[in-house]
Amino acid sequence: MRNPIKKEVEFISTKDQSTKIEGMELVWSDEFDVDGAPNPANWSFEYGFKRNQELQWYQAQNATCKDGLLIIESKKEKIDNPNYNPLSQDWRYSREYAEYSSSCLISRNLQEWQGGGYYEIRARVDTSKGSWPAIWLLGTEQGWPECGEIDMMEFYRINKVPTILANVAWGTNQQYKAAWDSSTTPLADFISKDPDWSKKFHTWSMKWDNTSIQIFLDGELLNEVDLSKTVNPDKYNPFTDNKNFYLLLNLAIGSNGGDPSKTSFPLKFEVDYVRVYKYL
Numbered sequence: 001m002r003n004p005i006k007k008e009v010e011f012i013s014t015k016d017q018s019t020k021i022e023g024m025e026l027v028w029s030d031e032f033d034v035d036g037a038p039n040p041a042n043w044s045f046e047y048g049f050k051r052n053q054e055l056q057w058y059q060a061q062n063a064t065c066k067d068g069l070l071i072i073e074s075k076k077e078k079i080d081n082p083n084y085n086p087l088s089q090d091w092r093y094s095r096e097y098a099e100y101s102s103s104c105l106i107s108r109n110l111q112e113w114q115g116g117g118y119y120e121i122r123a124r125v126d127t128s129k130g131s132w133p134a135i136w137l138l139g140t141e142q143g144w145p146e147c148g149e150i151d152m153m154e155f156y157r158i159n160k161v162p163t164i165l166a167n168v169a170w171g172t173n174q175q176y177k178a179a180w181d182s183s184t185t186p187l188a189d190f191i192s193k194d195p196d197w198s199k200k201f202h203t204w205s206m207k208w209d210n211t212s213i214q215i216f217l218d219g220e221l222l223n224e225v226d227l228s229k230t231v232n233p234d235k236y237n238p239f240t241d242n243k244n245f246y247l248l249l250n251l252a253i254g255s256n257g258g259d260p261s262k263t264s265f266p267l268k269f270e271v272d273y274v275r276v277y278k279y280l
Contacts, residue, residue, distance in 0.1 A: 021118055021277055028111055029275040032070040038063055042111050046104040046250075048083065049092040054132070055254030057081075057098035063105055069270050072251045074102035074131075076265040100260065104250035112140060112244040113276055119206040122272040125155050127187060127198045130260020132156045132252035133269040135204055140244045141236075145178035146171035148230070148238025148245070152215055153204045155187070156256035162187035166215035166222040168239070171232035181230070183215070183223035201272055210240055247274065 030042050037060070045060040057079045063072050078097050085093040125133045134154045139147035151167040164185045169178040190197045207214040213225040231237045251269040253260050 023280055024118055024277040025280055027117075027276055027278045028113070029273060030070075031068065031273045032065045032271065033068050035066050036064065038065055038070060038105060042107060043105040044108070044110065046106060049081070049095065049098065050104065052252070052255045053091050054252045054257075055098065055130075055260065056100045056102040056252055058104045058250075059101055060103065062101050063103035069272055070105075070249070072103045072105070072133075072249065072269040072271075074100055074251050074253050074265065074267040074269075076260075077101055100253045100265075102251045102253060104248060104252075106246060106248050108138075108140065108246040110246075112246045113278070114242045114244055115139075115239055116208050116210065116242075117279065118208070118277040119152065120203060120273075120275045120277075121152065121205075122201050122203045123153070124201045124268075124270045124272075125153070125198070126251075126267040126269060127155060127162055128260075128263045128267055129157070129258045130253050130263045131267050131269075132255065132257030134248070134250055134252070136248050137245045138248065139238045140246065141238065142171075142232075144176070145169045146232050146234075146236065146238065148243075149178070150206070150208075150213065150215075150239075150245070152206050153217075157258045158184060158256075160258070164190070164217065164222070166217075168213055168223070168225045168230065170230045170238055171234075171236075173233050179230075181223065181225045185222060201270070208239070213239065249274075 046058040048057060050058060056074060078099060079101055080097045081095055083093050084096050088094045121135050135152040137150040141147055149169040151165060154165040164187060165182060167180055167182040169180050172179050202218050205216045212227055214221060215223045227239050230239050249271060
């Protein structure tokens with residue numbers, strides 16, 4: 001990892017023109033400009049019930065590329081759980097079926113990047129009740145949360161208040177319990193400036209150097225994390241030791257997203273592009 005980025009982004013990038021950043025180069029992107037299934041060289045998929053007692057069944061067929069967009073669509077549909085076990089105490093097996101479907105795309109073992117650089121994703125999120133879209137990264141070393149997690153974007157409800165989050169997590173002395181540096185901004189703050197905010201695409205970006213992680217929304221700083229503090233109990237720092245990270249794009253339903261039972265489906269999480277820059 002090299003020195004901090006010295007220059008602000010010169011302009012919000014578009015489909016035809018990438019962001020220019022002094023001292024950096026574009027090393028990977030997916031513009032989703034080929035209709036059909038997402039590029040298998042870039043993405044694989046999660047399947048089934050995965051985490052947080054969410055309601056959706058993840059499957060590949062809920063993600064497609066059309067007209068230059070990745071569209072992750074959640075549907076209200078009954079899907080039998082092939083792993084169903086009525087005697088299981090594990091929620092992933094004790095549910096006989098799912099009532100919703102969706103997709104989670106992961107770049108692990110396909111596209112991974114050492115820590116640091118600049119990441120930019122332009123997307124439109126569905127803010128309906130029940131919706132929990134996310135743009136996030138996980139480290140490939142150790143288990144969670146020691147591997148490190150970066151949530152460039154999460155949208156869900158906190159005490160029933162629709163909220164945009166920007167978070168970083170690392171390990172503690174307790175297994176599976178993370179230390180968090182979280183930023184929460186009520187959706188109403190953005191709606192007050194633009195009543196049509198939820199109908200539009202927005203740009204989430206991250207500047208990551210050897211001292212901090214900064215997460216922005218449309219150029220506005222949401223969270224700045226001091227990386228001298230993100231140290232696991234074993235002294236390993238997942239964000240400064242040049243280990244690989246991979247990207248996840250998903251639309252979860254329920255759990256923190258709220259009760260979707262009165263929501264009209266399908267819901268959509270649309271991604272215009274994903275771009276990764278590294279230091280020259």
